[in-house]
Amino acid sequence: MENKIEISKEELKFLNQLSKQFPTLQAASTEIIKLSAILLLPKGTEHFVTDIHGEFDTFNHILSNASGAVKRKIDDVFGHSISVAEKNQLATIIYYPNDKLSQLKEAGVVNDEWYRLTLNKLVKVAREVSKKYTRSKVRKAMSSEYAFIIDELLNETTSNKLAYYDSIIDNIVNLQRSDQFIESICSFIKRMLIDRLHIIGDIFDRGPKAAEVMELLKSHHAADVQWGNHDIIWMGAACGNKFDVAEVIRLTARYGSLDTIEDDYGINLMPLITFAITTYENDPAVPFIPKGTKPEHFDDANVRLMTMIHKAIAVISFKLEGQVVLRNPAFDMSHRLLLDKIDYEKGTIFIDGQHYPLKDYYFPTINPNNPYELTKEEEEVMNKLASSFLNSSKLQDDVSFLFAKGSVYLVCNNTLMLHGCIPMESETEFRSFNHKGRMVKGKELLDVLEQTIRNVWINRFAPKNNDGDYFWYLWCGACSPIFGKHRMATFERYLIEDKGPQSERLDLYFSLRNDVKFCEMILAEFGLTNEEARIVNGHVPVKVKKGESPIMANGRLLVIDGGMSKAYQKETGIGGYTLVSGSSRLFLVEHEPFCSRQESIENESDIISKNYLIEQRTKKIHIGDTELGEELKDQIAGLKRLIYAYNEGLVKEK
Numbered sequence: 001m002e003n004k005i006e007i008s009k010e011e012l013k014f015l016n017q018l019s020k021q022f023p024t025l026q027a028a029s030t031e032i033i034k035l036s037a038i039l040l041l042p043k044g045t046e047h048f049v050t051d052i053h054g055e056f057d058t059f060n061h062i063l064s065n066a067s068g069a070v071k072r073k074i075d076d077v078f079g080h081s082i083s084v085a086e087k088n089q090l091a092t093i094i095y096y097p098n099d100k101l102s103q104l105k106e107a108g109v110v111n112d113e114w115y116r117l118t119l120n121k122l123v124k125v126a127r128e129v130s131k132k133y134t135r136s137k138v139r140k141a142m143s144s145e146y147a148f149i150i151d152e153l154l155n156e157t158t159s160n161k162l163a164y165y166d167s168i169i170d171n172i173v174n175l176q177r178s179d180q181f182i183e184s185i186c187s188f189i190k191r192m193l194i195d196r197l198h199i200i201g202d203i204f205d206r207g208p209k210a211a212e213v214m215e216l217l218k219s220h221h222a223a224d225v226q227w228g229n230h231d232i233i234w235m236g237a238a239c240g241n242k243f244d245v246a247e248v249i250r251l252t253a254r255y256g257s258l259d260t261i262e263d264d265y266g267i268n269l270m271p272l273i274t275f276a277i278t279t280y281e282n283d284p285a286v287p288f289i290p291k292g293t294k295p296e297h298f299d300d301a302n303v304r305l306m307t308m309i310h311k312a313i314a315v316i317s318f319k320l321e322g323q324v325v326l327r328n329p330a331f332d333m334s335h336r337l338l339l340d341k342i343d344y345e346k347g348t349i350f351i352d353g354q355h356y357p358l359k360d361y362y363f364p365t366i367n368p369n370n371p372y373e374l375t376k377e378e379e380e381v382m383n384k385l386a387s388s389f390l391n392s393s394k395l396q397d398d399v400s401f402l403f404a405k406g407s408v409y410l411v412c413n414n415t416l417m418l419h420g421c422i423p424m425e426s427e428t429e430f431r432s433f434n435h436k437g438r439m440v441k442g443k444e445l446l447d448v449l450e451q452t453i454r455n456v457w458i459n460r461f462a463p464k465n466n467d468g469d470y471f472w473y474l475w476c477g478a479c480s481p482i483f484g485k486h487r488m489a490t491f492e493r494y495l496i497e498d499k500g501p502q503s504e505r506l507d508l509y510f511s512l513r514n515d516v517k518f519c520e521m522i523l524a525e526f527g528l529t530n531e532e533a534r535i536v537n538g539h540v541p542v543k544v545k546k547g548e549s550p551i552m553a554n555g556r557l558l559v560i561d562g563g564m565s566k567a568y569q570k571e572t573g574i575g576g577y578t579l580v581s582g583s584s585r586l587f588l589v590e591h592e593p594f595c596s597r598q599e600s601i602e603n604e605s606d607i608i609s610k611n612y613l614i615e616q617r618t619k620k621i622h623i624g625d626t627e628l629g630e631e632l633k634d635q636i637a638g639l640k641r642l643i644y645a646y647n648e649g650l651v652k653e654k
Helices: 009-021 025-038 056-064 066-078 084-095 097-106 112-130 135-140 147-155 159-174 178-193 210-219 229-238 242-254 259-264 270-280 301-327 376-390 393-405 442-458 466-476 490-495 516-525 566-572 597-603 627-647
Strands: 046-049 196-199 223-226 348-351 354-357 409-412 415-418 433-435 438-440 534-537 557-559 577-581 585-591 609-616
Touching: 009 627, 025 627, 046 056, 056 066, 056 084, 056 210, 056 597, 066 084, 066 112, 066 178, 066 577, 066 585, 066 609, 084 097, 084 112, 084 178, 084 597, 097 178, 097 597, 112 147, 112 159, 112 178, 135 147, 147 159, 147 178, 159 178, 210 259, 210 393, 223 393, 223 409, 229 242, 229 376, 229 393, 229 442, 229 466, 242 259, 242 301, 242 376, 242 466, 270 301, 270 376, 301 376, 301 466, 301 490, 393 442, 433 442, 438 442, 442 466, 516 534
Parallel strands: 046 196, 196 223, 415 534, 534 557
Antiparallel strands: 046 577, 348 354, 409 415, 433 438, 577 585, 585 609
């Protein structure tokens, strides 16, 4: 006889609510059977990517080829039965179906027979990529227009239904729906190969297409983001915080990509442009010429305009940074007060006990007696710009996504994902930060900072308080977990030739993270105490060409910033990493720099990638071993309680 179970009044309320979803014993039992079976399926494949920095084309290709998984599946399905050329064509169709079909049509390759052969090949690949998932999950991944047809093709393999199968293919071709169907099934293949996507920070800045990256992430079925400091500054700007607005514009001007602000986010820069021309028209402003500009183009009209804008907003940014520091003595960032250290007559600055000449000391808007005060004109410009950022519907939508799907860190499936670091005082002591009079460190530091900026976002249209300054601190503060350096030497890099003052000392974390015991201490702080737990970082590019390894502490910590940003590829020697966690193995994919979307389509070229095995699992990981599995187990436990309540007459069947 079943043991008597005590059910409280509160639990009974919950069970009555649950009975609305499962109104009968049969319904509850069926759900338990389904969920229990799901627990035994292999876990879905997770992909980890970091430091995209606006490189949409590269990022899109990596998602499209699933970090090389598309070609691996094609090889698994066809082996030597089709040629390498056929495999390359098929892969390119999966990556870029519309573009590749257009190109093949122009080349006269496409006819009805080609369609039939290609459709059959794609169905076989789709069958392979979906075989470890439930039919329910597979069906949900299909576009509604072709869900029935794809479902039938995936599951009709018996010889007595070949005529049925062939009829479906023939009718797709005869009714001239092949292009649309190919697009649909290619999308399905790509979706099935990446079950969950983790972005370990820095979507924005340097590259030109951050807004397109955001659109791709928003359309993904299961993406999350661990914020990087280049994301935080945009999030602060979307809250209307003036320093963040100025810094975002400075960064885009520095890399000559103001189109992101003007065209992608619809922000009017005319007040700034007018002010910049009026103030700096006759100023060479050489340190502010955008990065990557060749000397022969220094005097080009567009370059000159960008240079003036760049200097105007940089000076404003230096002033606003000083205001933040002065408002927040608890930040302990007085070493960033630099404008009052300048001798404006001699053109020198006194830093760390030494005088340095400045490369540019024409600052007509700086009052030496009150150097951090904006002029009336600068104030007007910043008021207009802050309002534009706050009222950009596209930017608000993108940042809303970052808050909804993002966090300072994420613990998922035995993995701690964090863009930067855990600030350290010593080898065994977390660094403390004064947050509104309370000292916080370790995990609590990250939690408190995240809660603070979330509150700013929620109240962004309310009267401002100084909490918005925490975006600045997360951007460049000495105890920021997503920055991880003692200073951001922006001013020094612009205006001082000597390399000494430009140094940015990394947090102690970065010199300790190759130690297994240290990594275990960090993991334990976040509740991860088993031997399989790992840390995944981005932020600091791995200098592969100098022999640096992304695998640290015997695999307990992985650094996956390999230089997707073109700005870092001379330093790294490669074009980025993807960490792939499947049910049977964990491996790192090292990518060569991406050529171009057009070349990939026309020449059927791909990113050349190398796989490095980190762990071959001795026991396959099933859904029951994951965080999703824990949720399903909780659901099963609740359903079992509901069945008991039905049997005892405590809850009525509907």
